[in-house]
Amino acid sequence: MSDRDESRDDPRAEQTRYDQARYVENGQYEPLLSEKDQTRVEIGGNGGDGGSPLPDDLTRDSLELPELSEPELARHYTRLSQMIYGIDSGPYPLGSCTMKYNPKFTEDVAALPSAAVHPDRSERSVQGTLELMYRLQDYLGRIGGMDAVTLQPPAGAAGEFVGIRVAAAYHEHEGEGHRDEVIVPESAHGTNFASAALGGYDVVSLPSDEGGRVDLEALEAALSENTAALMLTNPNTLGLFERDIEEIAEMVHDVGGLLYYDGANLNALLGRARPGDMGFDVMHYNVHKTFATPHGGGGPGAGPVGVVDELAPFLPAPRVRENGASKSEPGYELFDPEHTIGKVHGYQGNWLVLVKAFAYIARLGDEGLADASAKAVLNANYLASRIEYEVPYEPFHHEFVASAGEQDAADVAKRMLDYGVHPPTTKWPEIVPEALMTEPTEVEGKDTLDRLAAAFNAVADEDDETLEAAPERTTARRIDQTSAARSPRLSWQALESEGDDE
Amino acid sequence: MHGSDATGSPYAPHTDDERARMLEAVGAGSVDDLFDIPDAVEFDGEFGIDARSERETRRLVRTILGRNDDLTELLGRGHYGYYVPSLVDHLADRSEFLTSYTQYQPEISQGFLQALFEYQSLLVELTGLEVANCSMYDAATALGEAATLAERVRDTSGHRVLVPDLLLEGRRSTLENYVAGTDLAVDTYPTDDANVDLAALEELIDEECVMVYAENPTVRGTIEEGLESIGELAAERDALFALGTDPVALSLLQRPADVGADVVVGDASVLGLPTSYGMGLGLFATTEDYLRQVPGRLVGASEDATDRRAFTLTLQTREQHIRRERATSNICTNQAWVALRTAMHAAYLGPSGMVDLAERGVTRAEDLAERLDDLVGATAPVHDRHHLREFVIRVDQPAPAIADDLEKRGFAVHVVGDHELQVCVAGVPDERIDPFVAAFREVIR
Numbered sequence: 001m002s003d004r005d006e007s008r009d010d011p012r013a014e015q016t017r018y019d020q021a022r023y024v025e026n027g028q029y030e031p032l033l034s035e036k037d038q039t040r041v042e043i044g045g046n047g048g049d050g051g052s053p054l055p056d057d058l059t060r061d062s063l064e065l066p067e068l069s070e071p072e073l074a075r076h077y078t079r080l081s082q083m084i085y086g087i088d089s090g091p092y093p094l095g096s097c098t099m100k101y102n103p104k105f106t107e108d109v110a111a112l113p114s115a116a117v118h119p120d121r122s123e124r125s126v127q128g129t130l131e132l133m134y135r136l137q138d139y140l141g142r143i144g145g146m147d148a149v150t151l152q153p154p155a156g157a158a159g160e161f162v163g164i165r166v167a168a169a170y171h172e173h174e175g176e177g178h179r180d181e182v183i184v185p186e187s188a189h190g191t192n193f194a195s196a197a198l199g200g201y202d203v204v205s206l207p208s209d210e211g212g213r214v215d216l217e218a219l220e221a222a223l224s225e226n227t228a229a230l231m232l233t234n235p236n237t238l239g240l241f242e243r244d245i246e247e248i249a250e251m252v253h254d255v256g257g258l259l260y261y262d263g264a265n266l267n268a269l270l271g272r273a274r275p276g277d278m279g280f281d282v283m284h285y286n287v288h289k290t291f292a293t294p295h296g297g298g299g300p301g302a303g304p305v306g307v308v309d310e311l312a313p314f315l316p317a318p319r320v321r322e323n324g325a326s327k328s329e330p331g332y333e334l335f336d337p338e339h340t341i342g343k344v345h346g347y348q349g350n351w352l353v354l355v356k357a358f359a360y361i362a363r364l365g366d367e368g369l370a371d372a373s374a375k376a377v378l379n380a381n382y383l384a385s386r387i388e389y390e391v392p393y394e395p396f397h398h399e400f401v402a403s404a405g406e407q408d409a410a411d412v413a414k415r416m417l418d419y420g421v422h423p424p425t426t427k428w429p430e431i432v433p434e435a436l437m438t439e440p441t442e443v444e445g446k447d448t449l450d451r452l453a454a455a456f457n458a459v460a461d462e463d464d465e466t467l468e469a470a471p472e473r474t475t476a477r478r479i480d481q482t483s484a485a486r487s488p489r490l491s492w493q494a495l496e497s498e499g500d501d502e
Numbered sequence: 503m504h505g506s507d508a509t510g511s512p513y514a515p516h517t518d519d520e521r522a523r524m525l526e527a528v529g530a531g532s533v534d535d536l537f538d539i540p541d542a543v544e545f546d547g548e549f550g551i552d553a554r555s556e557r558e559t560r561r562l563v564r565t566i567l568g569r570n571d572d573l574t575e576l577l578g579r580g581h582y583g584y585y586v587p588s589l590v591d592h593l594a595d596r597s598e599f600l601t602s603y604t605q606y607q608p609e610i611s612q613g614f615l616q617a618l619f620e621y622q623s624l625l626v627e628l629t630g631l632e633v634a635n636c637s638m639y640d641a642a643t644a645l646g647e648a649a650t651l652a653e654r655v656r657d658t659s660g661h662r663v664l665v666p667d668l669l670l671e672g673r674r675s676t677l678e679n680y681v682a683g684t685d686l687a688v689d690t691y692p693t694d695d696a697n698v699d700l701a702a703l704e705e706l707i708d709e710e711c712v713m714v715y716a717e718n719p720t721v722r723g724t725i726e727e728g729l730e731s732i733g734e735l736a737a738e739r740d741a742l743f744a745l746g747t748d749p750v751a752l753s754l755l756q757r758p759a760d761v762g763a764d765v766v767v768g769d770a771s772v773l774g775l776p777t778s779y780g781m782g783l784g785l786f787a788t789t790e791d792y793l794r795q796v797p798g799r800l801v802g803a804s805e806d807a808t809d810r811r812a813f814t815l816t817l818q819t820r821e822q823h824i825r826r827e828r829a830t831s832n833i834c835t836n837q838a839w840v841a842l843r844t845a846m847h848a849a850y851l852g853p854s855g856m857v858d859l860a861e862r863g864v865t866r867a868e869d870l871a872e873r874l875d876d877l878v879g880a881t882a883p884v885h886d887r888h889h890l891r892e893f894v895i896r897v898d899q900p901a902p903a904i905a906d907d908l909e910k911r912g913f914a915v916h917v918v919g920d921h922e923l924q925v926c927v928a929g930v931p932d933e934r935i936d937p938f939v940a941a942f943r944e945v946i947r
Binding site (some may be wrong): 060342478 | 560562563605624632806
């Protein structure tokens with residue numbers, strides 16, 4: 001018999017009635033592998049089966065892990081998967097994360113045996129891999145309006161770090177090594193701050209103006225001969241286009257700084273505007289966002305970086321180029337840019353993700369990419385017009401930030417889970433109180449957006465008591481995150497030793 | 503048919519009628535009215551990328567990648583082509599795993615959080631250290647993060663990181679980039695017959711040193727014999743001992759906790775991923791002492807409102823989305839799905855399967871080295887050590903020419919010196935070993 005509380009059901013919500021899978025065994029949800037079995041294997045000549053090919057002093061004594069059959073594992077992981085919500089489960093309007101439906105065929109092309117090659121293979125023997133990389137570099141360059149692209153960064157934040165390192169190398173090369181500040185708007189993604197700091201820069205935080213955009217006076221005050229770069233996303237995290245971008249670029253360039261484009265919001269602009277045309281010198285592409293490659297529960301992604309000609313000599317090594325060896329069949333080779341910063345990944349980044357991104361872009365072409373942006377913007381505007389929460393900043397593009405007002409945005413999010421939708425990003429950016437940062441993307445149709453709006457509105461009408469008790473239809477009920485941080489238990493071994501203490 | 507344009511995004515489900523009603527609802531005449539982009543920066547050109555059907559796109563990618571030669575790869579040096587069981591592909595490809603985001607809403611993400619918790623637990627057992635994160639990008643970036651952690655936790659003014667002279671160029675270069683924004687500098691210590699030269703290392707470790715890095719097995723496939731001594735040297739000088747290794751090696755070789763390792767890094771995707779042109783899974787484990795300085799995401803156990811055990815991302819105040827420029831790392835999107843695959847592969851093998859896989863890496867490498875050593879014009883292994891998975895061969899003729907000839911016969915090997923090749927048995931099917939030895943015999947004549 002279900003232990004779920006049916007009493008609070010709102011008739012409006014019945015249309016999205018949702019119950020997530022839940023397994024309970026011995027009072028716990030799906031047991032850990034270690035609770036199903038633990039088998040200790042002794043290693044070395046003196047213990048157990050013996051016959052180790054190595055002397056005892058070079059080996060461990062034993063290894064203790066679960067030893068389960070394939071059917072047991074298939075059921076374990078199937079059950080775990082059923083206790084996860086993905087974009088294939090329903091809408092996922094996480095602002096700034098751009099959770100789009102991922103076409104299935106890209107998995108098949110990434111799984112081609114010819115995609116699985118060792119990174120130390122000779123260039124001659126991996127012409128296909130190099131050609132695909134070359135073509136993807138070319139696609140990305142055209143889409144971003146950039147002259148040269150590296151595919152090496154394995155994630156967006158890694159791309160930011162490349163941008164920062166390239167900027168540092170460029171300034172050093174120009175005899176401007178004294179520049180030690182990177183300017184970042186307060187509303188920027190946390191990675192911008194962290195990447196600049198990892199690159200050794202002092203971070204200068206830039207406030208927004210009343211309209212939610214870059215405050216030009218504050219920018220003027222922040223810029224100096226110490227400015228290495230300004231990191232900006234456009235549209236910004238409120239979904240607002242920085243209309244003064246030309247002036248911003250001029251101001252940054254006037255003091256000798258570089259303009260960095262955070263590609264997290266590129267899905268709003270495909271075919272409409274290009275960072276290169278706006279005056280950006282260096283940018284990263286979140287191919288796992290803009291080009292619908294699956295996020296995999298938190299990666300792998302890929303964060304290719306594009307630059308203008310002037311910065312190309314500083315890109316990571318190696319890059320791919322045509323070698324012009326034969327007219328009939330083009331050949332490709334790796335090369336090190338003249339003043340390369342070296343590597344930011346052991347090899348060439350997350351190759352399989354790049355294959356998926358290439359396939360996605362090749363499938364959509366110019367019209368498909370532009371249409372994706374058009375409908376992403378239409379969807380955001382439509383959804384915002386349908387919800388009862390206030391949206392203080394506009395006109396926005398692909399995402400908007402609503403305010404939960406008197407309600408706690410985190411509680412609103414928990415309650416939305418009960419309506420079978422993933423909630424928006426909450427409590428960020430901080431300029432909007434109790435922010436609900438919402439990005440439906442182009443993959444939702446009107447009916448889904450209407451259901452999503454119904455979920456928002458149902459929650460908007462609910463009292464704090466209901467919100468604080470949520471969620472109740474998900475696998476787990478509200479989780480105590482404070483105690484998880486106060487007494488960290490990060491492995492099954494930690495849980496076991498805790499049991500020993502009792 | 504959805505949409506008016508057959509050439510629009512095939513993944514946007516709007517019909518013309520819906521689009522019209524949505525525009526009406528927002529009070530816009532056209533979608534163009536919704537874009538707030540100044541004319542001066544509007545893009546009116548074309549990318550020049552033709553749209554294709556799904557079938558045509560598949561054919562395009564297949565055709566391009568079809569230009570790759572089909573070779574038997576006897577390649578290793580940190581990246582291994584172990585057979586990945588079908589179970590891993592089929593279950594990891596379940597769309598809830600593949601198409602979910604980072605688990606910021608834990609109540610609706612229990613399955614992935616538990617899988618990552620199990621991955622962390624696997625590494626805790628393998629390393630003997632108390633804390634493992636749920637992924638970095640690859641071995642090189644994990645090494646970079648280890649160095650920045652060492653700088654944070656060491657309260658001396660030290661600034662040196664010591665690495666072996668044999669360190670892979672990709673790892674060295676990535677490490678250099680990671681420390682470029684810090685006060686750290688990377689210095690090299692020598693090796694002796696592909697193991698750490700302990701006497702030289704002792705000379706080099708001083709109060710300035712914040713971290714010593716060693717690998718087991720080494721990049722030349724030798725098993726490091728001086729780990730305990732390195733651990734002692736590092737501890738005496740108050741430097742962290744960072745050990746580079748991988749889950750297969752850890753199944754058999756000395757446990758890092760037993761040799762005094764403070765941090766374990768490396769590539770965990772030796773299990774779970776085929777050779778993927780260098781795509782990886784950065785392993786990162788350390789002791790409880792440095793818990794609050796760990797980079798990356800951590801999954802912890804807690805309880806939900808029904809008092810049942812539940813999992814959640816935890817200690818997020820270390821992370822960039824909260825701590826911004828004071829975060830322990832800039833990492834956000836990591837390699838969660840690869841960690842899932844690695845945990846699945848390890849679970850499939852079980853402890854006996856993992857130990858067996860590692861032991862076969864020793865015996866198969868020994869056997870192949872012996873067979874190559876029997877050939878005139880070749881000496882193997884070059885290093886007088888125990889080996890795991892791979893070893894170096896000395897050849898009388900120039901090594902690059904021999905590698906080229908082998909490639910023409912369908913085999914890929916590393917060139918590691920003018921007269922040195924390196925071969926790896928990991929993932930090479932038994933039935934390809936005889937043809938390889940035969941090809942080798944032919945090309946060294």
